Amino acid sequence: MTTHRRGFLQALGTLAAGAAIPSGPLLAQQPKIRIGLMLPYTGTFAALGTAITNAFKLAVNERGGKLGGREIEYFTVDDESDPAKAPENTNRLVQRDKVDVIVGTVHSGVLMGMVKVVRESGTLLVCPNAGAGVATGAACAPNIFRTSFSNWQTTYPLGKVLMDKGQKTAVFITWNYAAGNEMLEGFKEAYTKHGGKLVRELTLPFPQVEFQALLTEAAAIRPQAVVAFFAGGGAAKFLRDYAAAGLKGRIPLYGSGFLTDGVLEAVGDAAEGVETTLHYGDGLSITANNAFRVAYVRAYGIAPDVYAVQGYDAALLLDHGLGAVKGDVSRKKELIAAMEKAKIDSPRGAWTMSKAHNPIQDFYLRKVVGKENLVVGVAHKALADPARGCKMA
Amino acid sequence: MEYLIQVLNGIQYGLLLFLLASGLTLIFGIMGVINLAHGAFYMVGAYLAYWLAKMTGSLWLALPLGVVIALAIGVLLESALIRRLYQRDHLYQVLLTFGLILIFEELRSILFGNDVHGVPIPPALNFSIPLTETLSYPVYRLFISGVCLVIAAALYFVIQKTRIGMMVRAGNSNREMAQVLGVNIPLIYTLVFAFGVALAAFAGMIAAPVSSVFPGMGNQILIICFVVVVIGGIGSIHGAMIAALLIGIADTLGKVLLPEYSGVAVYLLMAAILIWRPQGLFQAT
Numbered sequence: 268m269t270t271h272r273r274g275f276l277q278a279l280g281t282l283a284a285g286a287a288i289p290s291g292p293l294l295a296q297q298p299k300i301r302i303g304l305m306l307p308y309t310g311t312f313a314a315l316g317t318a319i320t321n322a323f324k325l326a327v328n329e330r331g332g333k334l335g336g337r338e339i340e341y342f343t344v345d346d347e348s349d350p351a352k353a354p355e356n357t358n359r360l361v362q363r364d365k366v367d368v369i370v371g372t373v374h375s376g377v378l379m380g381m382v383k384v385v386r387e388s389g390t391l392l393v394c395p396n397a398g399a400g401v402a403t404g405a406a407c408a409p410n411i412f413r414t415s416f417s418n419w420q421t422t423y424p425l426g427k428v429l430m431d432k433g434q435k436t437a438v439f440i441t442w443n444y445a446a447g448n449e450m451l452e453g454f455k456e457a458y459t460k461h462g463g464k465l466v467r468e469l470t471l472p473f474p475q476v477e478f479q480a481l482l483t484e485a486a487a488i489r490p491q492a493v494v495a496f497f498a499g500g501g502a503a504k505f506l507r508d509y510a511a512a513g514l515k516g517r518i519p520l521y522g523s524g525f526l527t528d529g530v531l532e533a534v535g536d537a538a539e540g541v542e543t544t545l546h547y548g549d550g551l552s553i554t555a556n557n558a559f560r561v562a563y564v565r566a567y568g569i570a571p572d573v574y575a576v577q578g579y580d581a582a583l584l585l586d587h588g589l590g591a592v593k594g595d596v597s598r599k600k601e602l603i604a605a606m607e608k609a610k611i612d613s614p615r616g617a618w619t620m621s622k623a624h625n626p627i628q629d630f631y632l633r634k635v636v637g638k639e640n641l642v643v644g645v646a647h648k649a650l651a652d653p654a655r656g657c658k659m660a
Numbered sequence: 661m662e663y664l665i666q667v668l669n670g671i672q673y674g675l676l677l678f679l680l681a682s683g684l685t686l687i688f689g690i691m692g693v694i695n696l697a698h699g700a701f702y703m704v705g706a707y708l709a710y711w712l713a714k715m716t717g718s719l720w721l722a723l724p725l726g727v728v729i730a731l732a733i734g735v736l737l738e739s740a741l742i743r744r745l746y747q748r749d750h751l752y753q754v755l756l757t758f759g760l761i762l763i764f765e766e767l768r769s770i771l772f773g774n775d776v777h778g779v780p781i782p783p784a785l786n787f788s789i790p791l792t793e794t795l796s797y798p799v800y801r802l803f804i805s806g807v808c809l810v811i812a813a814a815l816y817f818v819i820q821k822t823r824i825g826m827m828v829r830a831g832n833s834n835r836e837m838a839q840v841l842g843v844n845i846p847l848i849y850t851l852v853f854a855f856g857v858a859l860a861a862f863a864g865m866i867a868a869p870v871s872s873v874f875p876g877m878g879n880q881i882l883i884i885c886f887v888v889v890v891i892g893g894i895g896s897i898h899g900a901m902i903a904a905l906l907i908g909i910a911d912t913l914g915k916v917l918l919p920e921y922s923g924v925a926v927y928l929l930m931a932a933i934l935i936w937r938p939q940g941l942f943q944a945t
Contacts, residue, residue, distance in 0.1 A: 314774040472923030480912040486795035500874030513796025533778035
């Protein structure tokens with residue numbers, strides 16, 4: 268398989284060398300760039316996978332169906348958010364479909380399976396969501412990029428936000444699993460650094476949603492603020508339970524942005540006033556964002572969310588890298604170097620790549636007003652993940 | 661005071677667990693059919709509540725309509741599919757009902773999409789009683805507890821004290837003999853299965869306003885329901901009730917006292933009880 272692949276790449280290289288001498292017909296015969304989309308299209312995260320795919324294709328279509336001037340051929344795999352199937356699915360794209368780039372995925376467990384495979388095969392991987400710190404930390408690699416966030420990044424800015432408001436004691440509530448723990452650590456690090464005291468860490472097993480016992484605890488402790496991370500159905504239930512337990516209005520609630528993203532329709536007014544930090548939000552008036560939102564709605568009939576932005580940026584990043592090597596994927600070193608230096612003019616605001624290949628980006632403070640997560644300010648400018656354990660950083 | 665409230669939380673969670681497991685107690689405990697699709701029926705109920713409450717504008721109207729639809733689904737499934745498997749090995753029932761989970765999940769995705777939806781709490785019950793300075797207790801949760809108690813009492817009465825309950829029990833302990841004695845077992849089983857489905861769906865409808873409505877919600881409750889039925893003793897209604905309360909309190913206190921191990925508290929309790937009484941707390945009567 269590998270020899271076959273190398274032959275293919277050599278052929279590509281020869282082609283590209285030929286293309287350097289201006290010869291139109293040969294250029295037109297360049298094979299398409301093979302892009303593997305490995306995302307969830309069924310199950311709990313189906314909507315996220317679809318949003319990422321839609322936005323990625325939107326960016327490609329805006330460039331005439333090309334990235335870096337080369338046409339694109341897609342190979343799509345539904346990863347089902349099943350970590351057990353991740354290595355097999357990734358291998359299928361790498362070995363059978365011989366893709367040049369893999370874009371994926373949403374679920375952190377699946378991402379880790381993909382990371383393991385591409386660290387060996389050397390295939391370029393662009394992650395448009397999953398925030399597991401280790402992917403751009405201890406397991407970082409030159410061919411692994413992320414256009415979304417690290418879990419740590421989404422709660423680190425909250426530490427200062429709380430202290431600026433004079434809330435010196437807090438309780439953190441989350442699921443006891445990797446993402447929850449990373450967000451807890453991010454918040455704790457910044458909060459303690461600024462002099463706050465995290466009085467209690469309340470956790471429950473993922474994906475349980477019986478919060479009453481923890482809410483009773485929080486009420487008894489009476490911290491000046493409660494910080495939470497849940498997502499999806501769990502987040503909706505938590506926000507409702509928090510309000511029903513009479514805590515809303517008594518102890519202000521903060522969270523990672525995922526606490527209030529995609530659930531505001533479901534929770535009625537239970538989330539009103541909740542403040543969260545994330546790298547995207549509603550009402551961001553940035554030129555790139557306005558254009559992106561109009562184009563996305565025109566193409567798909569619904570408003571884009573943070574996942575769509577991350578998918579869009581994955582295409583922008585690839586376009587930048589491929590543009591620098593004139594679409595020649597065999598010049599991998601230069602391609603990676605160009606992607607590392609890319610400044611992405613994203614709908615979320617411009618961002619750059621960290622040495623560990625995770626975005627250095629602004630985190631916004633957002634407040635729930637009606638059905639929107641309105642951006643009320645920047646909680647942390649140009650925040651980089653500490654990338655602990657990464658040899659490239 | 662705080663521990664008193666935590667015990668109240670535990671009892672309230674236990675009653676909710678009983679409501680969730682009651683349909684399974686009927687189908688698994690009394691009919692002996694391993695019904696993995698119990699969680700799917702719970703989800704169907706929640707989505708029915710969401711859809712019907714939106715259509716009619718009131719949860720009170722949605723509840724009876726939803727129960728009727730769930731009964732119809734139950735009758736249909738039993739007579740078309742489940743009926744063929746009574747004489748077969750449990751493995752066939754597991755395969756069939758697992759297939760039903762996939763079908764219901766896909767239908768849900770096609771009909772309602774993959775978003776999280778909310779069902780408003782009926783205005784009459786949408787307030788909270790203050791317990792301490794910082795904590796209030798939502799009245800709708802107390803209402804759920806009340807409904808659970810009523811259902812438990814009704815189930816117990818029907819199974820233990822009425823003629824139809826007697827026929828159900830007879831069919832469970834010896835199907836052929838009951839049939840020889842003139843009991844219309846196929847009809848009874850159709851009814852029991854339909855009621856089991858309706859109970860699961862009802863639990864989903866009643867719980868929808870507090871739990872929200874979202875993909876995969878049924879899978880979350882399935883295992884804990886089996887735990888309730890197994891600890892309580894297969895086929896015993898009051899066993900299931902006591903098991904549900906024990907689990908509710910163990911889970912709640914586990915979260916408070918041993919947060920690191922709260923995930924296993926329930927299963928430790930189950931292991932301990934099954935070592936002590938392998939048949940569960942109570943024998944089927």
